[in-house]
Amino acid sequence: MNVRIAKELEKVTGRANVFLNEDMGPHTTFRAGGRADIFVTPSDIKEATDIVRLLLTENIPYTIMGNGSNLLVSGKGYRGCIVKLGQGMDHIDVSGTRIGAGAGAPLSKVARAAYEEGLTGLEFASGIPGSLGGALVMNAGAYGGEMKDVVKTVKVFDAVSMSVVTLSADEMGFGYRTSIIKHQPYIVLEAELELVHGNREAIRSRMDELAEARRTKQPLEYPSAGSTFKRPEGYYAGKLIEDAGLKGCCVGGAQVSEKHCGFVINKGGASADDIIELIRTVRRRVYGQFNVLLEPEVIILGEEI
Numbered sequence: 001m002n003v004r005i006a007k008e009l010e011k012v013t014g015r016a017n018v019f020l021n022e023d024m025g026p027h028t029t030f031r032a033g034g035r036a037d038i039f040v041t042p043s044d045i046k047e048a049t050d051i052v053r054l055l056l057t058e059n060i061p062y063t064i065m066g067n068g069s070n071l072l073v074s075g076k077g078y079r080g081c082i083v084k085l086g087q088g089m090d091h092i093d094v095s096g097t098r099i100g101a102g103a104g105a106p107l108s109k110v111a112r113a114a115y116e117e118g119l120t121g122l123e124f125a126s127g128i129p130g131s132l133g134g135a136l137v138m139n140a141g142a143y144g145g146e147m148k149d150v151v152k153t154v155k156v157f158d159a160v161s162m163s164v165v166t167l168s169a170d171e172m173g174f175g176y177r178t179s180i181i182k183h184q185p186y187i188v189l190e191a192e193l194e195l196v197h198g199n200r201e202a203i204r205s206r207m208d209e210l211a212e213a214r215r216t217k218q219p220l221e222y223p224s225a226g227s228t229f230k231r232p233e234g235y236y237a238g239k240l241i242e243d244a245g246l247k248g249c250c251v252g253g254a255q256v257s258e259k260h261c262g263f264v265i266n267k268g269g270a271s272a273d274d275i276i277e278l279i280r281t282v283r284r285r286v287y288g289q290f291n292v293l294l295e296p297e298v299i300i301l302g303e304e305i
């Protein structure tokens, strides 16, 4: 079955872009993960939407990914096809105070383009790894800014009507680390952001300041997916985890970072299942001690937490 589907996918995107039984570790910032039955890397928007049409027709489960910086595939693997958007969907065009960019554009590059044009509003995003598409799905945010603050419109492929639809910022249903895309079969293709004119020096200096804050506070020297858990209302996940005595706690090669307890890191040779087991341990211990159930921010495929 998978071989037949792979052959069909090759007709859409070429042999070099279709992989069977792919190790997902190298495709995620955790540098750990199980295998996807099929992994495909379309070259442009047309290929991406044709691939999704094909997968729907063949009834093959699929997941779209960007940079894999908030994604973990369990050791059991992913039964279906993972479609990685990036190449050929990474244009960035600035016009006045608007930036139009493809879902595959790295968020850091979009923030840099804004700076170069003297546009303010995206400084918060300059150190967030990942694609623009992933950032819109997650409503990525940091240091007081969120994607929802700068989004004008988002062009998506609706996998039910099989058509391209443009959503307004309101229709995106943004919330804390969430958007409508998490609940609807939409694939982000492009977006238009609205910024305001600012002072280039000030923009540069804010970006430098935030980069420095990340370097000093976050374990950027190890693979991770950033904050492992969402911030529970009224608490900080990292503080709860530290207060539960879990600083440095390990399962195999996975560790609660000693630098920032909100990060589970791959200290070296962690498997996806080490990471998942450590996430479970943290949740159990924090719940047992403080009656607060931490919700993972990282998206885990192939395993219930």
Ligand SMILES: Cc1cc2nc3c(=O)[nH]c(=O)nc-3n(C[C@H](O)[C@H](O)[C@H](O)COP(=O)(O)OP(=O)(O)OC[C@H]3O[C@@H](n4cnc5c(N)ncnc54)[C@H](O)[C@@H]3O)c2cc1C
Residues within 6 Å of the ligand: 029, 063, 064, 065, 066, 067, 068, 069, 070, 071, 085, 103, 127, 128, 129, 130, 131, 132, 133, 134, 135, 136, 137, 138, 139, 140, 141, 142, 181, 186, 187, 188, 189, 220, 224, 225, 226, 227, 299
């Ligand atoms: C060191 C580090 C620091 C981080 N700091 C922050 C931070 O400060 N703030 C923050 O919010 N996050 C942070 N993150 C997490 C991560 O960078 C963001 O969530 C990012 O926006 C994810 O983008 P991505 O392209 O990697 O998405 P992926 O991890 O590839 O995917 C994330 C989710 O979006 C879906 N998806 C991706 N692209 C599309 C698309 N085009 N259409 C439909 N669905 C799609 C996937 O199915 C998945 O559910 C950090 C991660 C790391 C490793």
